[in-house]
Amino acid sequence: MPRFAANLSMMFTERPFLERFAAAEAAGFEAVEYLFPYEHDADAIRAALDAAGLEQALFNMPPGDFAAGERGIAALPGREAEFRDGLEQALHYARVIGAKRLHCMAGLIGADDDRAAFSSTYLANLALAAEKAAPLGITILIEPINNRSIPGYFLNYQRDGRRIIERVGAPNLKLQLDFFHCQIMEGDLAMHLRELIGVVDHVQVAGVPERHEPDVGEINYPYLFDLLDEVGYAGWVGCEYMPKGRTEDGLGWFQPYRRR
Numbered sequence: 001m002p003r004f005a006a007n008l009s010m011m012f013t014e015r016p017f018l019e020r021f022a023a024a025e026a027a028g029f030e031a032v033e034y035l036f037p038y039e040h041d042a043d044a045i046r047a048a049l050d051a052a053g054l055e056q057a058l059f060n061m062p063p064g065d066f067a068a069g070e071r072g073i074a075a076l077p078g079r080e081a082e083f084r085d086g087l088e089q090a091l092h093y094a095r096v097i098g099a100k101r102l103h104c105m106a107g108l109i110g111a112d113d114d115r116a117a118f119s120s121t122y123l124a125n126l127a128l129a130a131e132k133a134a135p136l137g138i139t140i141l142i143e144p145i146n147n148r149s150i151p152g153y154f155l156n157y158q159r160d161g162r163r164i165i166e167r168v169g170a171p172n173l174k175l176q177l178d179f180f181h182c183q184i185m186e187g188d189l190a191m192h193l194r195e196l197i198g199v200v201d202h203v204q205v206a207g208v209p210e211r212h213e214p215d216v217g218e219i220n221y222p223y224l225f226d227l228l229d230e231v232g233y234a235g236w237v238g239c240e241y242m243p244k245g246r247t248e249d250g251l252g253w254f255q256p257y258r259r260r
Contacts, residue, residue, distance in 0.1 A: 001257055002225050002233070005031035005057035007204075007240040011247045018048050025052035027251055028258035033058040033238045036066070038089065042096035049097065056099040057236040058141070058176075058202055061129075062086035063105050071145075072105025074129075075122035075154045077114075079107075083125050087132060094138055101202055103141045103176055104129055106154035118154055123168055130170035139201050143176035146184040149211075156185055158192050165199050174201035178240065183208045183219055190227055197231045206241035213241055215253035225257070 006012065006029040012020040017040060024032050032054050037045055049056055064070030064079070073079040073086070090102050104126060109118050129140045144161045145153045155161060161175050177200045179189055186192065193200070205224075207217030214221040228237070243250045 001259075002228050002237045003030060003235075003259070004254065004257060005029065005033045005055075005236040005238045007033050007238055009035040010240060010242050014246060018044060021048040021052040021054055023247070025054055027248060028254065029054070030259060031055040031057040031236050033236070033240070035060050036063070037093050037097065038062060042093045045093075046097050056097050057238060058101040058103060059090075059093070059097075059099060060103045060105060061090040064107065070107065071150050071153060072107040074104050074125045075106040075109065075118040077117045077121045080121065080125065084128070087129050091132060091136060091138070095136060100137060101139050101141055102129075102133065103143055103202075106142065108150070108152040109154045110152065122154065123164065126164065126168050126173055127170060130168065130173045134170070134172050139172045139174050140170075141174055141176040141202055143178055144181060144185070145178070146181040148184055149181070158182060158186065158196055162196060162199055175199045176202045176204065178204040178206075179219060179221075179224065180204065180206040180208055180211060180240070189219065189224060193224070193227060194231060197233060200233065200235070202235055202238060203228065203233065204238040204240040206239075211242050212244045213250045213253055214239070216244070221253070
């Protein structure tokens with residue numbers, strides 16, 4: 001049976017961030033993820049995790065100026081020094097918090113930008129991140145993101161993500177398969193999962209098209225959850241969706257999978 005992680009950037013937002021950990025535990029989750037921890041003290045986050053008895057599934061590396069619209073800098077030529085600094089910050093947080101996965105966001109590319117230069121920068125930065133993370137037992141993840149939610153995002157397709165992973169060749173560089181993004185860009189979710197399972201180290205879910213609970217919309221998630229078991233996926237399933245109302249009121253879909 002799949003193991004689910006609540007995304008605290010989107011769920012339980014009726015509460016201050018550090019109070020969401022206890023709320024996730026009370027709802028039956030065993031782990032949490034979120035976008036960015038950097039506005040909070042790493043020790044305070046670790047204390048909240050420990051108090052709730054939760055595992056940290058994932059968080060993102062610094063994305064550049066998120067408030068100004070940036071969505072990662074790993075592929076952006078000329079931002080390599082900033083990327084290295086962000087990598088060190090992320091690794092520090094991961095050590096303190098106990099996280100074993102970091103999502104490395106690629107960034108945005110303009111229509112007139114040199115894609116070859118972006119690709120070269122991305123490959124070099126991913127190789128560096130994987131090298132620095134390996135001694136800590138941390139896996140670096142890349143995620144294809146649909147170009148409707150984030151227009152201009154550098155990485156959109158699962159096959160391109162796998163090619164990048166193969167080109168870098170680091171054993172701790174893996175794919176973050178978000179069914180929401182994959183459905184919008186490509187569909188054929190079951191076949192993508194079967195074909196990619198060897199490089200998938202984290203899965204995320206949300207309803208399509210509105211990104212609400214996974215029992216709302218066009219995706220048959222009970223089928224996919226059974227398929228995760230069938231293909232032997234043992235990682236976390238991150239619930240990166242925006243509840244239609246109060247988080248707890250929309251957790252009916254979760255009850256058959258609740259372990260606590």
